[in-house]
Amino acid sequence: MSTKTVALIAHDNRKRELVEWAQLNKASMQKCKVFATGTTGKLLKSDVGLEVTSLQSGPLGGDQQIGALIAEGRIDMLIFFWDPLEPLPHDQDIKALLRLAVVWNIPVACNRSTADFLFASPLLFGDYERTRPDFTDYQNRKL
Numbered sequence: 001m002s003t004k005t006v007a008l009i010a011h012d013n014r015k016r017e018l019v020e021w022a023q024l025n026k027a028s029m030q031k032c033k034v035f036a037t038g039t040t041g042k043l044l045k046s047d048v049g050l051e052v053t054s055l056q057s058g059p060l061g062g063d064q065q066i067g068a069l070i071a072e073g074r075i076d077m078l079i080f081f082w083d084p085l086e087p088l089p090h091d092q093d094i095k096a097l098l099r100l101a102v103v104w105n106i107p108v109a110c111n112r113s114t115a116d117f118l119f120a121s122p123l124l125f126g127d128y129e130r131t132r133p134d135f136t137d138y139q140n141r142k143l
């Protein structure tokens with residue numbers, strides 16, 4: 001079984017919620033490789049004590065960096081507590097990230113109960129191999 005790679009992101013109004021959730025799931029998180037956007041990553045290090053690879057802050061391109069990692073097949077799961085009540089300057093980046101997670105068949109949790117379900121799943125540390133879609137036909141289409 002290979003180490004799972006998880007991307008964690010939370011918008012400002014939901015950062016406390018993500019930190020609390022990560023504290024409760026710290027033992028499992030420590031078995032994963034964790035990527036995060038800038039400020040989220042900083043909090044996960046300082047308040048949870050996780051080892052995290054922090055990318056740029058979301059509005060500065062962090063969502064796009066996570067999206068690129070997904071497209072490269074380097075992320076197994078996305079936990080993204082996005083803010084459903086406030087528009088943000090980088091809304092398009094957020095939409096693009098969520099879109100790529102669907103394109104590449106990545107499990108995504110946008111709230112705490114879904115994150116609980118993902119982390120309670122025997123598949124998390126089992127021998128489940130996510131089907132990575134094959135877009136060969138799409139890439140070879142006649143133009």
Ligand SMILES: O=C(CO)COP(=O)(O)O
Nearest residue numbers: 037038039040057058059
């Ligand atoms: O804005 C974000 C995701 O869209 C999160 O970025 P930060 O983790 O830097 O706050």
